[in-house]
Every structure is written in structure tokens, then in C-alpha cells.
Amino acid sequence: MTRGGETRVAAFRARLLAAMALVVVALTLFGLYLVERSVTSETQHDLRVAFTSELGLLRTVRDIRHASLAERCRVLVRKPRIHAALEDNALDLLYPSAMDELGDALPPGDDTGAQPSMRARFYRFVDIDGRVIPPLSAAEVGALSPDEERRLGFKGVPQEQQNGYLVRDEREIIEIFATPIISTETGEAIAALVAGFPVALNDHASSGLRNGLWVDGRLYFPSLDEAARAALAAEIAPAVARSQDELAKGRAVRVNGAEQMLFCERLNPRSLFSPAYEVGIFPLADLLARQTKLRWKALVAGTLLLCLGVAASFYISARLAVPVRELATVSAENRVLRERAEAALKIKTDELERTARFSANASHQLTTPVAVLRAGLDELLARENFTVDTREEVSLLVHQTSRLSGIISDLLLLSRLDSGRLELTLSPVDLTHIIETCVDDLQLLYDAAAPEVQIDLPRALHVAGDTRYTLLIVQNLLDNARKYGHAGEPIRVSARMENDSVTLIVANRGEPIPRPSWEQIFERFHRGGVGENIPGHGLGLNLARELARLHGGDLCLTRSDSEWTEFAVQFRAASVDSRIAAV
Amino acid sequence: MKLPVLFFIAALFAAAHGVADTVIEGRIDLPKSRTAPVVSKRYEIVSKGGVLAPYPPFAVVWLEGDFPKATAPSVQQMAQKDLAFVTPLLPVQVGTKVEFPNLDDTYHNIFSFSPVKRFDLGRYTKDVRPIPSQVFDKPGMVTLRCDIHEHMRGIILVLDSPYFVKTDADGHYRLAGLPSGHCTLKAWLSSKSTLEHPVELKAGATLRVDLP
Numbered sequence: 001m002t003r004g005g006e007t008r009v010a011a012f013r014a015r016l017l018a019a020m021a022l023v024v025v026a027l028t029l030f031g032l033y034l035v036e037r038s039v040t041s042e043t044q045h046d047l048r049v050a051f052t053s054e055l056g057l058l059r060t061v062r063d064i065r066h067a068s069l070a071e072r073c074r075v076l077v078r079k080p081r082i083h084a085a086l087e088d089n090a091l092d093l094l095y096p097s098a099m100d101e102l103g104d105a106l107p108p109g110d111d112t113g114a115q116p117s118m119r120a121r122f123y124r125f126v127d128i129d130g131r132v133i134p135p136l137s138a139a140e141v142g143a144l145s146p147d148e149e150r151r152l153g154f155k156g157v158p159q160e161q162q163n164g165y166l167v168r169d170e171r172e173i174i175e176i177f178a179t180p181i182i183s184t185e186t187g188e189a190i191a192a193l194v195a196g197f198p199v200a201l202n203d204h205a206s207s208g209l210r211n212g213l214w215v216d217g218r219l220y221f222p223s224l225d226e227a228a229r230a231a232l233a234a235e236i237a238p239a240v241a242r243s244q245d246e247l248a249k250g251r252a253v254r255v256n257g258a259e260q261m262l263f264c265e266r267l268n269p270r271s272l273f274s275p276a277y278e279v280g281i282f283p284l285a286d287l288l289a290r291q292t293k294l295r296w297k298a299l300v301a302g303t304l305l306l307c308l309g310v311a312a313s314f315y316i317s318a319r320l321a322v323p324v325r326e327l328a329t330v331s332a333e334n335r336v337l338r339e340r341a342e343a344a345l346k347i348k349t350d351e352l353e354r355t356a357r358f359s360a361n362a363s364h365q366l367t368t369p370v371a372v373l374r375a376g377l378d379e380l381l382a383r384e385n386f387t388v389d390t391r392e393e394v395s396l397l398v399h400q401t402s403r404l405s406g407i408i409s410d411l412l413l414l415s416r417l418d419s420g421r422l423e424l425t426l427s428p429v430d431l432t433h434i435i436e437t438c439v440d441d442l443q444l445l446y447d448a449a450a451p452e453v454q455i456d457l458p459r460a461l462h463v464a465g466d467t468r469y470t471l472l473i474v475q476n477l478l479d480n481a482r483k484y485g486h487a488g489e490p491i492r493v494s495a496r497m498e499n500d501s502v503t504l505i506v507a508n509r510g511e512p513i514p515r516p517s518w519e520q521i522f523e524r525f526h527r528g529g530v531g532e533n534i535p536g537h538g539l540g541l542n543l544a545r546e547l548a549r550l551h552g553g554d555l556c557l558t559r560s561d562s563e564w565t566e567f568a569v570q571f572r573a574a575s576v577d578s579r580i581a582a583v
Numbered sequence: 584m585k586l587p588v589l590f591f592i593a594a595l596f597a598a599a600h601g602v603a604d605t606v607i608e609g610r611i612d613l614p615k616s617r618t619a620p621v622v623s624k625r626y627e628i629v630s631k632g633g634v635l636a637p638y639p640p641f642a643v644v645w646l647e648g649d650f651p652k653a654t655a656p657s658v659q660q661m662a663q664k665d666l667a668f669v670t671p672l673l674p675v676q677v678g679t680k681v682e683f684p685n686l687d688d689t690y691h692n693i694f695s696f697s698p699v700k701r702f703d704l705g706r707y708t709k710d711v712r713p714i715p716s717q718v719f720d721k722p723g724m725v726t727l728r729c730d731i732h733e734h735m736r737g738i739i740l741v742l743d744s745p746y747f748v749k750t751d752a753d754g755h756y757r758l759a760g761l762p763s764g765h766c767t768l769k770a771w772l773s774s775k776s777t778l779e780h781p782v783e784l785k786a787g788a789t790l791r792v793d794l795p
Contacts, residue, residue: 080733081694088726090696184733185630
């Protein structure tokens, strides 16, 4: 390979390496980006799952407790004695009956009965106007401060159970259920039972989930110090003021310098009591640490992958360069061969052109001397002083001169054909007329020796052709048939039209042409296996075929057996329009 | 045509024998029954808008006046059967002892928070002897409830009179064997509706009073 080839292969290899390295880097970066995204979303998802399950557990416990307390209150207010006390005008019996009926659910008493959290801290009845019905002994139904008692009242009696929260002395959360007492006689709420149950805030030491309560615009969060509580309250207050659900899905906040997930959920939606929110915080430190660790892992893996990718692309580009190098070598050799072939072709073309030019020039140059020769011979024949023998020899010379001029004109025509300088003017030609003309010429030329010509033609037969050369084709074929047909046997001329083509068949009865020679007879100066006694110079069929092809048709030997030898020439039928034009 | 003749004959007969009976009879216009009479003919106390009344409707008619107290307290029964009081509305004279037999196979706990008579019989079954009872010594309406079956309602009307009767389903009543003199005829229709009408009874006379 040349030095230039080497350089090109090296350049190709460098470019390939660069492209592959670029692709590898891009893919790695994209992969890293995807990993980063997936790490982030996965850890967030993990976090969500973790705290949702924690929270779900807490909430399930809370909901079960809530539902059981609510149901407990509903059962209590259906007690017939309580209804009797309210409906039968026996308010003095209300609290004593309640004490009997509500049994272990309500204070006072030891804590041996229900669980402490299921035992009410206090209860009161509220009359139809929403005022608290004073108990006989506050100690027996749980003491309340005047402010607390005021907050238990309503404007009228609620028609559905209401749920509220109360923080007592900054140390105890009370969940309040206000359950309407529906009269069995009127079907309307005639009073309500308001009972308060203590709520325990459960911090989860294992997960770090911590709980608080937001009620009456204040945050109750025993496990946080004052500063952290204030910071959290500052987060919650505006969110709660804007929308009840804003913090339901959680928000990252900073409490005591640590990232925490804060979430709030309304505990008593649609309640007449002031809204209360459960506040929870879930530490994010673990999550962030895990995220950072995962990121580092991904980065290291990505770097390794990148190195590996670059090495692989180096190797692959080297491997790919080998066949390219071979290809380059081969193509250099090919180029040399091609250049040689082109040179040879040019020489051949030049030779051919020279030959054609020579043959044209020669034919042209020969025409004049032959004409002169012919004129001279004619003049000799006109003399009176020749003997019969001399005259006969001169006649023979005249005949040979005619033959010579025939060969010359054929050669001239062939050389024009070869050099592509022969141009046809195609127009509708009446083939029938041409055939008849040729047959007439045959009869005139050979008189008694002329063979019988059987003509079987359609009535009108127009082909696209040049009259002069079409005539030449037909003439050559008829002449050929006459020459090679046995004496006294007829020549048959027939034609048929198929779609756009006209096939003219000229047949004679003569010696059959052996199959292998069917193509050879169309070669120039080929005389077949016929005897030299038949006049001709081996150009007629070649010329006829060349002309037929120039007309867009062809000339073939289609049959040659003991009966007939048939030549078929195809023409293109003249289009109807052009036929009309010809008429 | 025939009725006056019969009355006349009866009056003549009574006058001839000197044991003429003093009677008040008539018809109380009862509230319209909301539906066709129940097939089972079972009465119950229903409440509508806080008003207790028997259903299908009937009234309790009594004569109020200055009558001598009953000497020996009579005993009446108000049973619990099929988780209901039978009869759901029982008129009794002041001083009557009412027994509350439990005819069901389950516990009942009959009590009353009514100001007229507060009592609580506690839980008991059908086998309890003596049958739990209460003496009603103040006139007025007593609403009975069961602490176990919150739907059960019964009413005892404690009347300061020995002369009382329940009307039939059409409101017809007849009080016989009455003393003569100036009295008040009362008809209890529901916990919120009692009609009254002053009457002057003449010995041996039959007075017809339709209320209202």
C-alpha cells in the first residue's frame, strides 16, 4: 500500500476511536444520570413506604381506638335510663343513671376495668340549647375548669357525633366525643353526651417517628424542646391556615439542625370543635446518608464502566482498521487494473474508430475509380472492333465492376452504421407496397429465371420505418431467398400483425442450414457452407439485420429444415395517428 | 223509634223497683287511625312528635269527683309478652297494686322515671316469685320502660276515681253504677291530650255525653 493509503487508514482509525469513545462517554453519562434519578426516586419511595407504613400502623391503632370510643359513646346514649331521665322529666336522675349505665367506661373508679386510655377523664350532658347540664357532684363525673367546661358547649345540640381535642395543663391530650342523644319519641336530638378520653402520643423509637398535636393554633409536642416546637409551629401555622391537606403528603423541614419529614393530618374533619391536626416528624438523616452512599457507588461504577468502554473502543477500532486496511490495499490494486483496462478499451475504441473511418474513407475513395473503371469498360464495349470473346470478357469485367460497386455501397452503408452516423427518418411505410415493388424488381431482373413468389399479406400493413432502408431489407431478404432456394421452387412471403409489431416472413426451399450456423450466417463476409458458385459477398444478411435493429426490430432465422428455410424480420407497427397522417 | 220506647219501659221498671242505675254514655271522637285496623288486634303505645298514645286509638273515660277511697287495694296485672306490654295502657284507681309478670323467655327490667311514680324492678325472668309489683298511690301518668328493650313502652293511668272505662275502637263508652251529684267527666286520649266535661248526675238518670 502507498504512504497515502497508510495515512488514510490511520486517520480512519483515529476518527473511529474518537466517535466510539464519544458514544461510550455519552452513554455512560446518560446511564449515570438515570442511576442518579432512580436513586433519588427510589430512596424517596423507600422513605415514603417506610413512613407510610409506620404512620399507617399508628393511624390504624388510632382509628380503631377512635372507632371503638365513638361506638362506645353511641351505645351509651341509647341507654333507656338516660332517655327516660331526659324524656320523662327526671333530670335529677340523669347523672346517677349515667353512672350506673356507663359503668366502667366513665370516671371515677379504679382502673381495673377498661384500659386507662378507654376510660373517660370526664363526661357531661349538654341540654337542647347546648348548655352543660350541671352534675350533682363534679368529682364523680371528672372535674373541669370553667374554661374547659365552656369549650364543651355548643350552639344547640349537634345532630351528628362531633370529635374534638383539648390539651389540659400542657401535659395531657383529651379527645372529646360529643354524641347526640336522639329522642325515641320525637326522633330529634334532645341532648348530647360529651365525654373526654385521654390520648397517648406514641413516639416510635425504632423508626424515629415522633408525634404531636396542633389544636387551637398551638402545637403540643412533648418530645421536642421549646425552640424546635416554635420552629415547627412556624411551619405548620401558615400551611394549616391555607389548606387542610397541604401537609398531608409531607414536607422536608429542619428541626434542631437535622432534616426531618413533617406531615400534618386533620384529625376531626367537618367537626364543630376547633380543628385539630396530628403532627408527625420523621428523620431524614438515614435516608440522606443512604442516598449519598448510593450516589458514590454509582459514580465509581460509572467511572469503571467508562474506562472499560474506552478500552473496548480502542480495541474495536484497531480490529475494524484491519479489514479497512485490506480493503484499501485491494482497492489500490483494483484501481491499477481498472486503469489498465480503460487504457486498453481506449486503444480498442480508437482502433475501431480508425477502422470504421478507414473503411468509410476506403469505400469513398474506391467509388470514383470504380465509376471511372465502369465508364471506361462501357466505352470499350461500345467499340466495334472487338471479337466476340473479347467482348464477352469485357462484359464479365463490367459485371464484376457492378458487383464491386455493390460491395462498396454496402461497405459504405455498414461503416456509417458502425460509426453511428446513419440516421433514420421514421414514418409510416406501406410494407405491402414495398414487397410488391421488390417482387416486381425480381421479375424484371431475372425474367424467366425468376422464382415464383407466393404472397400472403394482410390488406393493409403499415410499419414505422425509413422507406429506403425498409426497401433494402426486403430486397436483401428476397435476393437471399432467390439465391439459396432450389431452382424452380417458390418463395413464400407472409406477414402477421401482433399488437405493436409486424413480423414479415420470407421463406425459401433450399438446403437446410445446420443449427450451429444459424447465428453465424449473420456475420459479415460469412457465406455459410454454400458453394462459391452462388454470387454474393456475405454482407446482405448482416446489413439487413443491422438495419432491422436500427428500426427497433430484429432479423432472425426462425426455421431451416428439409422443407423450408424461414427468415423473420420484425418491424414496429406504425401508430394509427401516423398512419392517418400518411394517408 | 224502638229505642226511646225501650228506655221508657226501662225507666218505668227501674222507678217501680227503686234501684234506678245512674249512667253516662256517649262517644269520644278518637283520632283517625292512620292505617286499617291491625290484623293481630294488638295494641301498642306509639310516640309521634313526643306524644304517647295507644294504637289503634282508644280513650280512657273516667268520672272525677269527691268519691270515697277504695277500702281494700285491688290488684291488677301488666304483663310483658313478646317484648311488649300487654295491655300497653292500663287505667287503675289510686292505691292499686300492679303486678308486672314476665311472660317472655328473656330478662326484662321494668322501670319508670315518671314523677308520679319512680321505681326500678331490676332484671327478672318469668320464674321470679313473688311477681314484681308496685303500688300506685298518686294520680297521674306513669311511663313504663324496659332497661333491656329500649323500644318497649307502657302507660299506667293512675286515676283518683273508681269509675273508669276504656272506649271501644269507635270511641263508644258506658259508665254505669255512678253516684249522683256534680262531677267532671274526663277522657284521656294521649299523653298530651285529656278532654273534660262537667256533668250533673241525677240518680237513675242516663246522661249522654259526646266529646268533644
